[in-house]
């Protein structure tokens with residue numbers, strides 16, 4: 001809380017009303033010194049005086065604490081705008097993540113394919129061949145887990161029955177039968193199992 005700003009605001013509002021510090025003190029049954037202390041940002045009016053002070057100066061308690069007149073409508077608009085911007089940013093990020101998933105998936109598949117082809121065709125010791133195949137399998141499993149994680153957190157799944165949109169658990173994503181990104185899962189809201197599609201917007 002900015003005491004100096006609040007002090008200046010009290011002083012400004014008092015002058016706008018055309019009353020002196022003594023007038024205000026008299027109206028509030030306190031000393032001029034107290035008013036001077038508030039206006040110099042030394043302290044705040046106590047709770048019981050605050051309500052009367054706001055009434056005299058024709059401001060809200062919220063205005064007093066902010067040290068300025070707060071336009072509620074403007075505030076709501078700002079909040080709405082910020083929420084909308086945040087949603088847009090999340091959607092954009094999710095979209096990028098899902099593209100990234102496809103790119104990583106393709107690169108991994110090509111790499112693994114190349115490793116396996118090399119293991120079969122190139123002249124090398126058997127143990128090297130097995131090692132290459134093991135590395136390929138390990139890579140597939142690890143990248144698979146990362147990609148499933150992306151699919152879990154980017155965007156939402158939409159229940160085909162009640163159209164509830166939600167983020168499933170990592171386990172649910174992993175055990176669900178799927179076709180592309182569409183997965184057969186149980187909806188946490190209606191409890192029915194259906195083929196659920198991935199959607200970006202809530």
Ligand SMILES: [Zn+2]
Pocket residue numbers: 159160161162163164187188189190191192
């Ligand atoms: Zn449902």
